[in-house]
Amino acid sequence: MGLLAAPAAQAQEAPPAPVVTVAKPLVRDIVEDDEFVGRFEAVDQVSLRSRVGGYLDRVHFQDGTLVKQGDLLFTIDQRPFKAALNQAQAQVDSAKTLVEFSKMQFERAETLSREGNIPVSTLDDRRREYLAAQAQLDGAEAALENASLDLEFTEIKAPFSGRVDRRLISPGNLVQADQTVLTTIVSIDPIDFYFDIDERTYFAYARDARERGGVMQEGAGGVDVVVRVADRDEATFKGKLDFAENRLDEATGTMRARARFDNKDGVLQPGMFGRINVPGSLPHPGVLLPDEAIGADQNRRIVFVVDEAGLISAKPVRTGPRIDGYRVIREGLTGEETVVVNGLVRVRPGVTVKSEMTTLPPKVEAEGQTQ
Numbered sequence: 001m002g003l004l005a006a007p008a009a010q011a012q013e014a015p016p017a018p019v020v021t022v023a024k025p026l027v028r029d030i031v032e033d034d035e036f037v038g039r040f041e042a043v044d045q046v047s048l049r050s051r052v053g054g055y056l057d058r059v060h061f062q063d064g065t066l067v068k069q070g071d072l073l074f075t076i077d078q079r080p081f082k083a084a085l086n087q088a089q090a091q092v093d094s095a096k097t098l099v100e101f102s103k104m105q106f107e108r109a110e111t112l113s114r115e116g117n118i119p120v121s122t123l124d125d126r127r128r129e130y131l132a133a134q135a136q137l138d139g140a141e142a143a144l145e146n147a148s149l150d151l152e153f154t155e156i157k158a159p160f161s162g163r164v165d166r167r168l169i170s171p172g173n174l175v176q177a178d179q180t181v182l183t184t185i186v187s188i189d190p191i192d193f194y195f196d197i198d199e200r201t202y203f204a205y206a207r208d209a210r211e212r213g214g215v216m217q218e219g220a221g222g223v224d225v226v227v228r229v230a231d232r233d234e235a236t237f238k239g240k241l242d243f244a245e246n247r248l249d250e251a252t253g254t255m256r257a258r259a260r261f262d263n264k265d266g267v268l269q270p271g272m273f274g275r276i277n278v279p280g281s282l283p284h285p286g287v288l289l290p291d292e293a294i295g296a297d298q299n300r301r302i303v304f305v306v307d308e309a310g311l312i313s314a315k316p317v318r319t320g321p322r323i324d325g326y327r328v329i330r331e332g333l334t335g336e337e338t339v340v341v342n343g344l345v346r347v348r349p350g351v352t353v354k355s356e357m358t359t360l361p362p363k364v365e366a367e368g369q370t371q
Contacts, residue, residue: 020343027335030286038195042186053177095137288326325364
């Protein structure tokens with residue numbers, strides 16, 4: 001009988017408790033970020049046109065180069081405008097001569113009128129001729145100024161510093177005044193980033209802006225933001241929120257906001273897409289856990305909590321964005337719990353485990369993590 005009892009006892013012996021790694025959640029003041037997709041746009045951009053018409057004479061730049069404000073880019077054939085300027089100058093000289101002659105005639109008539117040698121009507125005629133000559137001179141000088149401006153406008157210069165596009169017209173072609181687009185210029189540094197926020201997010205941002213003493217439309221007090229582009233995992237481009245529109249779009253229920261970034265190296269280009277992270281809250285106490293400690297139960301997120309006896313229980317949680325490599329737990333934990341952080345596949349509610357305590361580092365260094 002003793003020989004048969006030993007195998008039976010071994011069969012009824014309970015399996016050893018699974019070993020899992022547990023830790024206390026990190027609890028510290030955090031600022032939650034919201035992420036939006038948007039597009040970079042130049043602060044200044046212009047489609048360059050000529051103010052005067054004529055045949056294009058010269059192009060003074062290489063396609064795609066950086067230009068400075070005031071750089072000469074195009075020259076319209078100046079010969080007709082120089083001739084018009086000379087003609088206007090001749091009309092001014094003629095008008096000045098007429099003014100001088102009519103003035104002398106008027107002064108002589110004044111002297112003769114005082115002596116009674118000419119009638120008053122003759123004096124009035126000389127006064128009228130003198131005033132008409134002065135008006136004619138004013139008109140000639142205005143025409144000279146206009147001709148001078150037209151000649152100046154034959155040199156099309158960069159209105160601001162930036163990167164010029166290719167030339168859209170070659171020398172010898174006719175340029176229509178105020179119509180023909182010669183090229184485009186976009187500013188490079190700084191550069192703006194536009195993105196859309198929904199109505200609920202706008203109210204939250206506006207409330208936080210008031211807490212900071214700012215206004216959302218004026219940049220919410222210069223909130224610091226970061227953006228990353230398609231070929232970069234890390235959000236290394238830092239800027240500031242500086243503008244939001246003054247009304248919500250009725251069709252989409254969204255409001256367009258803008259952040260401004262330094263772009264001295266010219267890496268960021270107008271039209272480029274990016275993802276921007278904007279502080280979505282004021283500093284507040286937060287509970288943080290690694291993603292590996294969070295499981296799923298159908299459409300819920302859960303974590304496994306261990307009590308003093310090693311008994312496992314599941315707690316549903318509501319998660320938030322990632323901060324320093326950890327996931328924010330918005331609801332479900334107070335931070336005092338002991339949570340399974342490694343070995344979730346070996347546990348389930350009601351199981352007793354053997355736990356090995358560890359301490360979570362302040363920050364998880366991992367590349368390529370997204371929110």
